[in-house]
Amino acid sequence: VQSIQDRGAEGSIIVNIVEAPSLKVDEVDRIERFVIYDDGVGFTDENMDSFNTAYSEYKFAKGGKGVGRFLWLKAFEKVEINSVFEAEGEGRLRRKFVFDTTYDPDQVEVEPAGDAKVATTIELSGFQEPYRSELTLDLDHIAQRMCEHFILLLMQQSCPRIELRSGKQRLSLNAFFEDGFSQNATRSTFSIKDQEFTVHGFRLTLPRSARHRLIYCADERAVLSENLDDLVPNLSGRLTDGNGDRFVYLAVVTGGFLNEHVNQERTAFDIDDDSDDEASQGTMLVPNLKQAEIRNACVDFVRNDLAEVLADINSSKMERIRSYVANDAPHYR
Numbered sequence: 340v341q342s343i344q345d346r347g348a349e350g351s352i353i354v355n356i357v358e359a360p361s362l363k364v365d366e367v368d369r370i371e372r373f374v375i376y377d378d379g380v381g382f383t384d385e386n387m388d389s390f391n392t393a394y395s396e397y398k399f400a401k402g403g404k405g406v407g408r409f410l411w412l413k414a415f416e417k418v419e420i421n422s423v424f425e426a427e428g429e430g431r432l433r434r435k436f437v438f439d440t441t442y443d444p445d446q447v448e449v450e451p452a453g454d455a456k457v458a459t460t461i462e463l464s465g466f467q468e469p470y471r472s473e474l475t476l477d478l479d480h481i482a483q484r485m486c487e488h489f490i491l492l493l494m495q496q497s498c499p500r501i502e503l504r505s506g507k508q509r510l511s512l513n514a515f516f517e518d519g520f521s522q523n524a525t526r527s528t529f530s531i532k533d534q535e536f537t538v539h540g541f542r543l544t545l546p547r548s549a550r551h552r553l554i555y556c557a558d559e560r561a562v563l564s565e566n567l568d569d570l571v572p573n574l575s576g577r578l579t580d581g582n583g584d585r586f587v588y589l590a591v592v593t594g595g596f597l598n599e600h601v602n603q604e605r606t607a608f609d610i611d612d613d614s615d616d617e618a619s620q621g622t623m624l625v626p627n628l629k630q631a632e633i634r635n636a637c638v639d640f641v642r643n644d645l646a647e648v649l650a651d652i653n654s655s656k657m658e659r660i661r662s663y664v665a666n667d668a669p670h671y672r
Contacts, residue, residue, distance in 0.1 A: 340492055342379025342386075342459070343499045351500040352377045358476055358505065359466075368476035372415075372464040377499075381424030381459045382434045391444040406603060412440060416465025423452045423459070431455060478503050478510045483545060486516045490591055491559040494521065494539075519545040520589075525644050529636045532628050536594035538637050540644045542586040551578075551588045553637055555608065555630075557601035561591075562608065570638050571645075573652045580648060588645060592637050596628065 343350035352375065359371030382390065390408060411418050417439035426432045433452040436442075474481075482503055492498055493516040501512040525540040551567035551574045567588065568574040577585040600608045612630040642649065664671045 340489075340499060342377055342381065344379075344497060346378075346380045346457075349499065350378045351502065354501070354503050356476060356478070356481070356503065356505040359471075369471065370466060370474055370476050372462060372466060374460060374462045376458065376460050378456065378458045381457055382420065382422035383424045383426070387434065387447070408438065410604075411438070411463060414467050414470045415463040416467065419462040419464065421460045423455045423457050425457055431457065476505060478505055478508055479515075479545075482510055482512055482515045483519070485512060486520055487554065487589070488561045489559070490516075490520065490539075490541075490554075490561065491556060491593060519543055527640050527644075529640070531632050531636060534594060534596040534628060536592055536596070536633065536636065538590055538592045538640045540641065541589040541591070542580065543589055544584055544586050549587065553590045553592065553634070553641070555597060555633075556591055556593045557597045557605060557608070559593075560605060562597070562601055562605055565634070567638075567641060570634070571641055571649075573649055573656075574645075578645070578648050578652075588641065590637055590641050590644075592633065594633075597633075 340352070343352070355374040355376070357371045357374065359369045380386070393406075393409075408418075417437055419437050421433070421435045423431055423433050431452040431454070432449050433455065434447060434449055436447045485501075485503075486493060493513065498513065503510040503512060520541050520543065523542045526537065527540075528535060528537050530536070551571075553565045553567050553570070554561050555563040555565075567590065574588070577587055579585050597608060600610050602609060608630065610628070610630045610633075
């Protein structure tokens with residue numbers, strides 16, 4: 340996505356998911372490898388230097404931590420890269436190499452690419468356990484997880500076209516997001532101790548959505564998720580709106596404070612989550628702003644956004660209680 344944005348033109352990303360027939364378990368399709376194509380700027384000299392620099396700060400302003408390529412090798416044996424890019428004064432050049440545990444940056448060569456299209460293909464192969472056995476080849480499921488993770492990028496007008504493919508199957512991630520996420524979306528801002536936050540509310544009618552959740556984001560990616568039914572009463576099970584449509588609720592919170600305090604791997608925040616003021620005094624993390632305060636503000640937004648739905652649920656519960664007491668258990672009166 341960033342590579343296409345750097346090129347400053349409309350572009351597309353194709354994620355081709357290759358089935359592994361030999362890994363089919365209980366008639367469930369498994370994945371052998373991923374082949375990802377984009378027509379962004381490619382592995383230019385600047386991008387290649389960053390790729391060869393551990394903990395590079397080249398994309399720090401965009402939330403880059405400089406560790407993503409190492410995580411490739413946590414889930415895959417090797418990554419094959421084939422990239423054509425524009426080089427000033429030299430025309431189009433190609434970098435083609437394999438990235439694995441024996442990778443040597445000095446062995447990567449550059450060759451003329453002629454009139455080949457500026458684009459990059461990255462093939463992640465040798466899918467490792469335990470990830471290989473856990474992930475099934477289900478485009479809808481993968482699309483939903485991608486939408487949740489990149490929800491803020493997909494909301495932007497500048498988001499490129501993203502398509503998932505597997506065999507003859509095709510799925511537009513943009514259309515999937517538009518149909519299942521962006522319709523009926525709400526938005527609000529709040530401030531805690533001079534820190535500004537934005538929270539978005541989504542009513543997901545997707546059949547695979549199961550739990551109401553609060554997602555904390557940093558640098559336009561999902562980081563942490565909490566179950567809203569643990570925080571707001573009456574949120575168990577799918578809800579029903581005024582039109583009779585059943586949905587699951589998703590709240591997404593963002594803010595500069597979260598961007599600044601996400602860890603290197605983008606899996607947690609260095610924020611104190613102790614709601615007890617005395618117990619949290621003296622912490623070396625962030626003593627003046629706790630995650631519980633952010634959570635409480637988000638829960639207030641959810642209660643307000645779902646006020647009519649929750650009121651109907653409470654009304655129905657009270658009616659059932661009154662009917663039970665009147666007809667079956669008068670001793671509870």
